[in-house]
Amino acid sequence: VHDTVKIWRAVNKLPSPPGAHWLAGHTNQGPYDPGFQWLLDTVAAFPRAYTLWNGPVPMPTLVHPDTIKPLLTSPTGSVKSPLYLLFDDWIGKGLALSDGALWKRHRRLLTGSFHFDVLKTYVPVYNECVEVLLGKMVKLAAEGKPMQVEHELGQCTFDIILRTACSHHSNCQLKEPLKDGEMDLLSATNTMTRIVTSRMVGNPLYINPWMFRLFSPQYPAWERAVGYAHKVGDGLISKRKEELKKKMEDGDPLTSPRDFLDTLLLARDEDGVSLSEKEIADEVNTFLFGGHDTTSSTMTWVLYAMAKYPEHQTRVREEVDELLADRDSDWITSNDLSSLEYTSLVIKEVIRMYSPVMLPSRSLTAPYDVDGITLPVGTTVAINLYQLHHNPTVWGHDHMEFNPARFLPGNLAALDPFAYLPFSAGPRNCIGQQFAYNQVRFLTARILKRFRLSLAKGEPEPVPCLTIVVRPVQEILLNLEPRNL
Numbered sequence: 280v281h282d283t284v285k286i287w288r289a290v291n292k293l294p295s296p297p298g299a300h301w302l303a304g305h306t307n308q309g310p311y312d313p314g315f316q317w318l319l320d321t322v323a324a325f326p327r328a329y330t331l332w333n334g335p336v337p338m339p340t341l342v343h344p345d346t347i348k349p350l351l352t353s354p355t356g357s358v359k360s361p362l363y364l365l366f367d368d369w370i371g372k373g374l375a376l377s378d379g380a381l382w383k384r385h386r387r388l389l390t391g392s393f394h395f396d397v398l399k400t401y402v403p404v405y406n407e408c409v410e411v412l413l414g415k416m417v418k419l420a421a422e423g424k425p426m427q428v429e430h431e432l433g434q435c436t437f438d439i440i441l442r443t444a445c446s447h448h449s450n451c452q453l454k455e456p457l458k459d460g461e462m463d464l465l466s467a468t469n470t471m472t473r474i475v476t477s478r479m480v481g482n483p484l485y486i487n488p489w490m491f492r493l494f495s496p497q498y499p500a501w502e503r504a505v506g507y508a509h510k511v512g513d514g515l516i517s518k519r520k521e522e523l524k525k526k527m528e529d530g531d532p533l534t535s536p537r538d539f540l541d542t543l544l545l546a547r548d549e550d551g552v553s554l555s556e557k558e559i560a561d562e563v564n565t566f567l568f569g570g571h572d573t574t575s576s577t578m579t580w581v582l583y584a585m586a587k588y589p590e591h592q593t594r595v596r597e598e599v600d601e602l603l604a605d606r607d608s609d610w611i612t613s614n615d616l617s618s619l620e621y622t623s624l625v626i627k628e629v630i631r632m633y634s635p636v637m638l639p640s641r642s643l644t645a646p647y648d649v650d651g652i653t654l655p656v657g658t659t660v661a662i663n664l665y666q667l668h669h670n671p672t673v674w675g676h677d678h679m680e681f682n683p684a685r686f687l688p689g690n691l692a693a694l695d696p697f698a699y700l701p702f703s704a705g706p707r708n709c710i711g712q713q714f715a716y717n718q719v720r721f722l723t724a725r726i727l728k729r730f731r732l733s734l735a736k737g738e739p740e741p742v743p744c745l746t747i748v749v750r751p752v753q754e755i756l757l758n759l760e761p762r763n764l
């Protein structure tokens with residue numbers, strides 16, 4: 280009680296949007312309602328930090344580089360907040376959820392998997408997976424049907440992460456739709472994502488694991504999907520262990536891991552200790568989770584932005600045409616990616632506009648100073664990246680305008696390095712940043728090389744909403760016009 284009173288006293292000193300109900304807090308005002316108008320109004324009124332009341336629970340929210348930077352750069356000042364426990368059954372103590380010595384050990388062992396040289400080896404996989412997608416787009420165009428962007432990109436990015444992480448060919452892009460009661464890894468993952476989201480923004484009682492287990496009608500579906508995903512993951516791991524054992528018996532020194540799973544199985548710390556089976560399984564699940572919805576949501580918004588702003592679409596296409604001129608095929612190599620300069624600017628701006636991962640949060644393990652107010656140990660603090668990226672005091676009053684030129688080196692120089700944090704920053708930044716970024720540049724270039732995209736007539740403007748990632752409330756439909764090459 281003493282600690283709670285201390286926290287309440289401190290958070291009450293921060294500014295807070297008016298009208299919070301004593302029990303419901305700001306929930307009735309719809310802080311995360313689709314479209315994010317409340318977030319836009321709030322950051323305009325409180326451009327540094329404010330207290331959001333999630334029902335009766337306060338959550339100081341940081342929205343300015345100055346208030347965010349010390350939190351993210353302190354290696355010991357905070358741990359992941361209890362909200363991350365919503366993922367616990369699914370990804371266990373993998374990199375995203377663990378803290379302290381366990382996290383440090385895993386991060387050290389896994390960093391090598393995202394080294395430039397390793398990421399280079401994934402480019403052929405991107406090419407193969409996008410060929411499947413392009414084939415489906417050709418068929419849709421021939422039938423005069425629009426593309427359901429999120430659906431198609433969700434399948435394609437899942438195909439990519441399964442192949443790059445575990446060399447697993449799921450054929451998920453070409454599978455027939457599942458019949459009632461059937462499950463595959465993609466549908467299990469989608470079910471888990473849906474249920475975590477509904478616990479995050481739905482009945483707050485179900486945030487508690489026991490209330491969820493005992494009373495939520497969704498629990499049986501959750502248990503089934505988690506069980507299925509773990510069974511598939513465990514199967515992939517034990518199959519690979521056998522393969523590696525056989526290779527070693529045949530004298531292979533195993534110096535070049537084939538994929539992320541190999542890296543995990545071969546990882547040894549300074550004392551020669553490997554990861555346990557449970558640790559490996561948690562990391563596999565972490566990467567399938569972290570590496571799928573994030574890139575799929577980003578690609579969805581990129582393609583939408585290309586259709587909405589044809590002048591930028593044309594500039595990206597010209598850049599790709601120039602890169603691939605005089606070549607026999609559309610295949611893009613890892614060396615090509617750095618030539619896609621305008622494409623990169625466009626992608627950075629899309630990620631700013633939509634902030635696919637919106638709301639990292641932390642529990643303070645040391646007092647934290649926000650504009651002269653000290654938040655005590657135990658306070659849950661959120662960093663709202665959407666609000667940071669739409670903070671008029673940081674980005675100017677034209678922050679809702681789509682303007683890739685913001686990211687030209689000359690303009691970036693004037694910007695605080697903590698003004699743009701889609702992948703967070705500091706020791707807990709996104710380990711998959713370069714992997715994601717390569718993939719999105721790659722997919723954008725290959726798709727625009729082959730198709731002109733336009734908004735399907737009569738479709739409403741898509742409205743972003745918060746799930747685990749930011750995605751459109753309704754599927755986005757785009758018309759496809761194949762280019763005559």
Ligand code: HEM
Pocket residue numbers: 374375376386565566569570571573574577635636638639640700701702703706707708709710711712714715716
């Ligand atoms: C556009 C795509 C992506 C975005 C916007 C993104 C964003 C983020 C953000 C903001 C964090 C920090 C979360 C926090 O502090 O709570 C994070 C962490 C993480 N991301 Fe990503 N991510 C993306 C893609 C990926 C991919 C492709 C992977 C894996 C292949 C991945 C794996 C992870 C992991 C494991 C962490 C936890 C790292 C740690 O705590 O050491 N992410 N990501």
